[in-house]
Amino acid sequence: MLTLYDLDVSGNCYKARLLLSMLNLEHERVPVNLASGEHLTEKFLRLNPRGEIPVLVDGDTVVWDSHAILVYLARRYDAGHWLPADPLLMSRVQQWLAVAGHEIQYGLAAARACLKFGRQGDLQELQKRGVAALDLLESQLERSPWLAGEQSSLADLACYPYVRCAEEADLSLRGYANIRRWFEAIESLPGYVPMLERAQNVA
Template sequence: MPDLLLYDFHLSGNCHKIRVFAAILGLPLELKNVQVLDGETRTEDFYQISPMQQIPVLKDGDIIVQDSQAILLYMAMKYGHDWIDRTPEGMAAIHEWLSYGAKEASNGPQMSRLSFLDPHENIDLERAQAVGHKVLAQLDRILSTRDWLCLGKPTIADLAVFPYVALSREGNLPLDDHPNVLAWIDRIRAIPGYYPMEGMLPAL
C-alpha cells in the first residue's frame, strides 16, 4: 500500500475531492490539518513543502504534488487508470474540465461560498455570483445531453468540478434550478466509496 499524506483543511472542497478519490480507490490517506485561516500556508515552513503556498498538497513517499487537479491526475495515473484515458484526445477531454475546475468552478461557486465563510476575504461577491450563475447554467445545459462531463464515464473531470458546485447553496447560488446538475451530483454520490462533506448535507 502506498504511504499517502494529504495536507488538508476540512472545509476545503479542493481537499475534499482528493479525500473522495482516495476513498473511491480504496487508498489509505493520512490527513495532516493545515491551519489555513491562521495563515499557515504563507509561512516559510509551508513554502518548503509547497512553493505555490496552497492546499491540498499530496505527499506520496518522496513525491510531492501541489494543486488539487494535479493531484487527481497523479493519483489516476498511478493508482486509478480507469479514471482517465491516456490517448491525446482523452487526456485533452479530461483536461478541459480540470481547467474548468481550476478556473470557472473556483471563480464562481467557490468564491461565492468563501465570501460567506470568511468575510475577511476581500471578495467581489457580485462578480463571483455572476460567474456562479453562468457556470451552473452552462453545466446544466451540457449535462442535459450526457451523464458525465466527458468520455461517457466517470473520470477525474467529474471529481475536479463537483465539490464547489455541490456546495453552491453555501454561496447562495440556486442549485435547485438546475435539475441536470442535481442528477449528475446524484450519480457522483452513487459511486462506491463516495462520501459527502459538511455543507453538502442534508439536501445532498
C-alpha cells in the first residue's frame, strides 16, 4: 500500500498526486498540518529529516522530496514513459526537474507563499525569479510540445503545479501563449486531477 504524506494546497505534494493518479496507483493520503508544526515533530522527522512534505511510503520504503518521489514512482511502477531510459531524454527530464527545484520553487512557489500564506520574503525579487522561470518555459514550449521534447514526461509534472498557480503569485500568464497551450495538453492527459484547495494549512 502506498501512503502519501501531503497537503491539498501544496504544489510539491500535487506533483506526487498527479503521477499517482496518472499511473492509476491506489494510495492513502495523510494530511500533514504545517500550521501546527506537525512536520517538525520527532515522528515526522523520522520519515523526513528535512521536515518537509511530500513523503511517500511504499511498504518499508520511505522516499522524501517531490522529485525523488516522481523518479521512484516512474522507475518502480511505469514502463518507461514518464522517465525515459534514453540517456539524452533522461538528462532533458533532469534539466527541468532542476528548474522546478530552483527557479520555480524559489520564484513562483515562494512568491505565492508570501501572498497566499503570509510567508516572509522579498516579493519583488521572488516575482522576478518567477518571471525568469516563465520565460524559460515559454521559450522551450515554443520549440517543443512538451518540456523534454516530443512526449510528456516527469519534466512537465514537476513544473506544472506552481506555473499553473502563477496568478496566485500575482503574475499574469496573458503573454505566455505556449504555456497556456501546454496547460491544456497536461489537463487532457488520462488520469489528470486538478490541484485540491480544501485545506487551510500553510503550504
